[in-house]
Amino acid sequence: MNKQLTTTDRFILYGTRAAALFTAAGLCCWGVWYCMRLLRYEETNDAQIEAYINPISARVSGYISRIRFEENQFVKAGDTLVIIDDRDYAAQASEAAAALENARAQTALLESRITTLRNEAAVSAARIDAAKARLAHQQQEYQRFANLLAEESTTQQRYDNVKAALDIATSEYQAALRDHASAEARIAEAARQSAAVTAEIKRREAVAEQHQLSVGYTVIRAPYNGRVGRKNIQEGQLIQAGQPLTFISNDDTPKWVVANFKETQVQQFRAGQPVTITVDAFPGETFHGEIASLSPATGSRYSLLPPDNATGNFVKIIQRIPVRIRLLENPTVQARFVAGMNANVSVSK
CATH class of the missing domain: 2.40.30.170 (Efflux pump adaptor protein, beta barrel domain)
Incomplete structure (x- = not known):
C-alpha cells in the first residue's frame, strides 16, 4: 500500500530535484564555457x-670591517654595503706610490746628466775646432820648413822640431775627435737609460693604479637600485675574491x-x-x-x-x-x- 507523502517530504523531494536540475544546468554551462575557453585560449x-637577481661579490680578499645593510633592505645605487679592512692594500698603494716617485726622480737625474753631457760634447766640439786649426797651421809650417830644408836654407834640427810639432798637433786633433765621440756615446747611453726609466715609470704607474683600485674595491657598493636578499656574511669574517656576499634584485x-x-x-x-x-x-x-x-x-x-x-x-x-x-x-x-x-x-x- 502506497504511503501518502507529507508536506515536508514533498518539499524535500521537489527541493532535491530542483537542486539537482540547477546543478546539472550549472555543470553543463560550466562545461560549455570551459570547452569554449579551451578552443579560444x-x-x-x-x-x-x-x-634580475645578481650576486654581490668581493673583488679582493680580506677581513670584513663593517656591514651596512640588513636582509631584505632597499638600497640605492652607490650605497655602501660592505667595508673590508684596507690597511694592507693602503700600505701596498703607499709603497707603489713611493716607488713611482723614485722612478720619476731618476728621470730628473738622467735629464740633468744628459744636459751635462751635451755641454761636455759642445766643449769637445770646440776643442776639435781648435785642434784642427792648430793642425792646419803646423801642416803649413811643416811644408814651409820641408821646402827650406830642400833648399838647404834651414837646419835639420829646426825641421825636426817642426815635424814633431806637427805630430803633436795631429795627435791632439785625433784625441779631440775621440773625446767628442765618447761624449756623444755617453749622451746616447743616457738617452737609452732615460727610455728605460720612462718605461719603468709607466709600469710603476700601472702598479700604483692597480693598488689604488684594490683600495677602492675594499668598499663594496650597490650597483643599482634594488632590494638586498639573504646575507651570508658577518663582521670579522675572512672573505675571498669572487666570494658571493649577498644577492640584490634589480629594480x-x-x-x-x-x-x-x-x-x-x-x-x-x-x-x-x-x-x-x-x-x-x-x-x-x-x-x-x-x-x-x-x-x-x-x-x-x-x-x-x-x-x-x-x-x-x-x-x-x-x-x-x-x-x-x-x-x-x-x-x-x-x-x-x-x-x-x-x-x-x-x-x-
Missing part, C-alpha cells in the same frame, strides 16, 4: 614571475614572466601576442602582458644533464618550451611582484 599554470629593470607551455600549445604563438596573467599571491586580480619571445630550445635542453633518447628505453614525454612574457603593468604594480611567484598564463589563439 592556451593556458598553463607552469609559470613564474622573474626578475631599475622591469620584471617579466616565464611560462612553460607544452610543445603542442605554441604552434600559433608569436611575439606581441596579448597575454592574460593571474598571480596566486593576488587572487581575483588580472594582469596583462604580451609575448616577448619563445625559447630556441626546450627547458630540458638547458638542464645540467640533458636527456639523451639514444640511450636506454625511450619513453616519449611532451616537452615544455619557455615563453618570455613582457608585463605591461606600470612600475607601481610590478613592484608588488616578487621573483619566483607562481602565475597562471592565458594566451588568446
